[in-house]
Amino acid sequence: MEGPPPASRQGRAWSDEETGRLVDGVREGLDLSELAGRHGRTTGAIGARLARLVPEAELVEDSPASGGGPASGVALVGSAELEWLRARLAADPDYPWRSVFDARRRPPRGLRRRRAAGDAPAATPGEPAPAGPTRGEPAAGPQWSARLDDVRAEWERTTGHPLRAERRAEFVARPVVADLAVVAAPLRQAAARRLWEGEARLLLDDWLLECLCPGASRLTTDWAPIAERDPDTVLLLRELAAAAAAEIPAGRSREIVCRRLGLHDGPAESLAAVGEVFGISRERVRQLQVKAVRGMASTAAPATRSMRTLLAGLSRVDDPPCPDGSPDGSPAGGGPDPLDGSRPAGAPVADPPAPARLLDLAEVLLPSVPVRQAALVIAQLAGARKLRAENLAAEAATVRALRHDAARRELSRQGRIERAARRWAALEAEVSWFGAPQPAPPRGELAALRDTAGEDGRSGSWHCPKLGREVAYESETEWRVVQLLSFAPQIAYYQEQPLAIGYDFDGRRRTYYPDLLVATTDGRCVLIEVKPVYEMATAVNVAKYRAVEALCRARGWGLVATDGWRTRRLLEDRPVDGRLEAALDEALARGGELTWHQVRAAAGALPLKSLDLAALVLRRGWVWRTHPYRLRGGAPASVPAPLSDPAPASDFIAVSAPAPDAPAPPSPPPSPGTEPIPLFPEVSPRPRVVPSPAEVEAARTAAGGWTRAQLAAWGVAWPAPKGWKQRLAQEWAAGR
Incomplete structure (x- = not known):
């Protein structure tokens, strides 16, 4: 007779003993659901723990637990890691999973914060070394110095302006040069040539942005392309948003943000749909999304930093509200009308306030995300504080309603x-x-x-x-x-x-x-x-x-x-x-x-x-x-x-x-x-039935309304227009 099911341990810390029992379950051939039931945890938690037992170089590239691209939509998170670990344990019973786990253990939070600020010490022997110094960290080592000198030499060759010795040291000491040094040389050189041939200048920040998102360096805070829905501007903005999301360090958080904002090849997904993919609750998905967006609002990653600067200039979230206190939801016009010429070329582009700008940016940048949610994310990335961002998002939704109301008034x-x-x-x-x-x-x-x-x-x-x-x-x-x-x-x-x-x-x-x-x-x-x-x-x-x-x-x-x-x-x-x-x-x-x-x-x-x-x-x-x-x-x-x-x-x-x-x-x-x-x-047309008032009331569902099929049988459009019951009653009375 089986014993009682284990008590739920969701949200509790893992112990070394429990991790050992997890490895024993893998040896026994249990799947993710059976392991989750044995430990009283979700399949997502089991998958995340298994990923810590696999060397980082062996992680499946497209697995969500590894921080790669989107999964197929049907495989559970951690299934690839489970199969890899089971095969490795079968081939090598003495596989040192404890050493792998210790090597992948996250450093303390204080050390992570100091590294992000640029004043952290070098990595400890148990931690993997980064590919290059983090932003703000001084360069060290002959190989890294050579890579910095390569960036300087490429800048001099492209611009034709050699630097003096004292200026060279100042050049390579800039943090943006360290970011450029980790970019592949062919990609970096091609970006430099495009910028120099197109603009006759090579600014370091524009150079780095061109490497991460080609063409994004040409984006400006001019509102006219947004108001006119310029195709080139729309495409570059979306590519820049995808590049900024790719800089989120945590793989699961990065995948959640991409799915929630519709940055993959598909519409935005709901909290429940994303939670089902990762085996976590809707609330946990929301928490991870909020945390990731908050991190994007403060990180020094180059694409995200450029995205924040651009959104701040376009949205103007720091501008004071309109003098009349209204969000001013009138549509922003400008540019020629290619069909009827009702908008003449050269017409002045309206200068809408922040809520209307957020609405237009939400339609351009995150078209499949609800207006209020998209405006909130954009306002936060633009630098607005939490309460200010929430108020602006609510005002953006009001602008949308006002635009619809203004269109109705134009009927006359x-x-x-x-x-x-x-x-x-x-x-x-x-x-x-x-x-x-x-x-x-x-x-x-x-x-x-x-x-x-x-x-x-x-x-x-x-x-x-x-x-x-x-x-x-x-x-x-x-x-x-x-x-x-x-x-x-x-x-x-x-x-x-x-x-x-x-x-x-x-x-x-x-x-x-x-x-x-x-x-x-x-x-x-x-x-x-x-x-x-x-x-x-x-x-x-x-x-x-x-x-x-x-x-x-x-x-x-x-x-x-x-x-x-x-x-x-x-x-x-x-x-x-x-x-x-x-x-x-x-x-x-x-x-x-x-x-x-x-x-x-x-x-x-x-x-x-x-x-x-x-x-x-x-x-x-x-x-x-x-x-x-x-x-x-x-x-x-x-x-x-x-x-x-x-x-x-x-x-x-x-x-x-x-x-x-x-x-x-x-x-x-x-x-x-x-x-x-x-x-x-x-298909033959169905006869239309005109019910009596009593039959209409008797057809109500348990929820108090009527089904769509029932309304269609009575000849009522969906959604039912105002006064439909009165019209049916009049038709029934006229036909008696």
């Missing part, structure tokens, strides 16, 4: 409708048509197939007077396009998330939901993909676009990908320097796959803009990923995949919905021989 302005008409006319000219245009499905057969509402702070709903209901959106960019469709008189009706389309990517079948289906007043149908321009060329978005294009070819619909101002055709028709194309083509042929550093190195002194690179990706059929940054060669885009055999009808899924309250405009009769292809022949 005829100028908004006129601008929307001009914008749609310009956007319609960019639509790609396939064959004879076919009409859109009837309005009563359309419904949103995916619920975009959530707690991410990005999605929401906006009341559309044209449709008489709330329209859901997933991002600020999509919200602006929804407003355009609501005000443009050429639009009869539209539907968000109307279809589910199957497509293949990364070796597996996926489902994509196009953003908007639009029916025009002249009887045509257009599918709209809403994406930032520079993201239209990424690998996953190219795969989605091809799947949507196949559907449009089969149905005779139009297709356009836009960010509300510019379209995909801007990339397809964009002229690119032939020298840049040849240089990148040669680098891809030689290396097969390029990182961000290698792309910059291949471009050399040639100007490299994100739109140029995106245009080349579409033109040459390259594969481009941004998180992590990878560029691979592929088949030329001039030879498209065969589209004569479209995807089967089962790949295009839709659910019929009852007709809304407002009657749909009649579709024009088709011309002879061009009858429209039925969109969803396998």
Whole structure:
């Protein structure tokens, strides 16, 4: 008979005896869950302890316990270390795990703080020696002195200004030179050449930043690129944020920050999702994130330091509040409008206060993080104290609500409708048509197939007077396009998330939901993909676009990908320097796959803009990923995949919905021989039921509301608009 389960020891310190029992369990062949049950701890704690028993050189690079990149998402933390240790103990029963553990033991907190300040003594014999002196620590040893002299010699060769003997000693004594000395020489030399050829100067801080994040040294505190969402500035800011997160010393904390802020190739993850990966509680995840962000706000690491300086100048968190006491949530404008010219070139850029700036920075830098959480992190990195940062984050959320309210108030302005008409006319000219245009499905057969509402702070709903209901959106960019469709008189009706389309990517079948289906007043149908321009060329978005294009070819619909101002055709028709194309083509042929550093190195002194690179990706059929940054060669885009055999009808899924309250405009009769292809022949519309008031009350759930399916059966849109019960009661009374 088994004994009682061990008492929980979560949060308690490990003893040497318990560590020995852990090694005995590994010898017995127990897995992580069994070891956690025996010791009364979580699997994450067991994995972290096992990592301390493995030499640092043997740690699996992608294991979260080792501080590497993200795990696959299914393997438990510490599983790789467990397998390594079990194999080593089986091959060598006398494996000195105690010596390995002692060598990896963390030094006392006081010693760590003194080392961070630069006045700590050399490492003790039981500790691993660093690759070079820490920031502020004096250089020692002939090899280290030679590396410092190499940095000085590279600076002299690049600038052509030899230093006198007394200036050389002053040069190598600077802390930034020690940071440059640990950078690989080829990378350091390429960065120096780019800065000198582009700016005719070589400042040490800019040199180091160019080594860590190519192009980031050109970022300034000018607000115009942020207000205009300049693609180059957005891309560099996100790369700098990723470089700053990579400087977090603790591997688990670094991985938590990357997952919570969406710095990997995916959206930001919740506390519960991250806690499940690491085997810890939601509260512990929050504590580690707060601690890591607090460390980033005070560390002397070069990329993080540059990030803090840049955010402080852009956000102006130290500025006094507005004289009227309001956060001033009016949108910051500026720059030309490429579609309708309503924003003339050279117009003055608004100078918004700190809350509005934090909101715009949150949308640019951390687009998948809720506004309040993203604004709080940015304010802390910009130097705001805890209470000030929390207040600014709350004001940023208020600015967002005020902007939405201001957009609603513009409904009564005829100028908004006129601008929307001009914008749609310009956007319609960019639509790609396939064959004879076919009409859109009837309005009563359309419904949103995916619920975009959530707690991410990005999605929401906006009341559309044209449709008489709330329209859901997933991002600020999509919200602006929804407003355009609501005000443009050429639009009869539209539907968000109307279809589910199957497509293949990364070796597996996926489902994509196009953003908007639009029916025009002249009887045509257009599918709209809403994406930032520079993201239209990424690998996953190219795969989605091809799947949507196949559907449009089969149905005779139009297709356009836009960010509300510019379209995909801007990339397809964009002229690119032939020298840049040849240089990148040669680098891809030689290396097969390029990182961000290698792309910059291949471009050399040639100007490299994100739109140029995106245009080349579409033109040459390259594969481009941004998180992590990878560029691979592929088949030329001039030879498209065969589209004569479209995807089967089962790949295009839709659910019929009852007709809304407002009657749909009649579709024009088709011309002879061009009858429209039925969109969803396998789905028949369900009869609409008008319940009595008593039946409505009887259908309440245990929580006091109504299910989405029940509302759909009654013909009520989701989310239910105000006054829907009264309208149902009136219809029921009129039909008696």
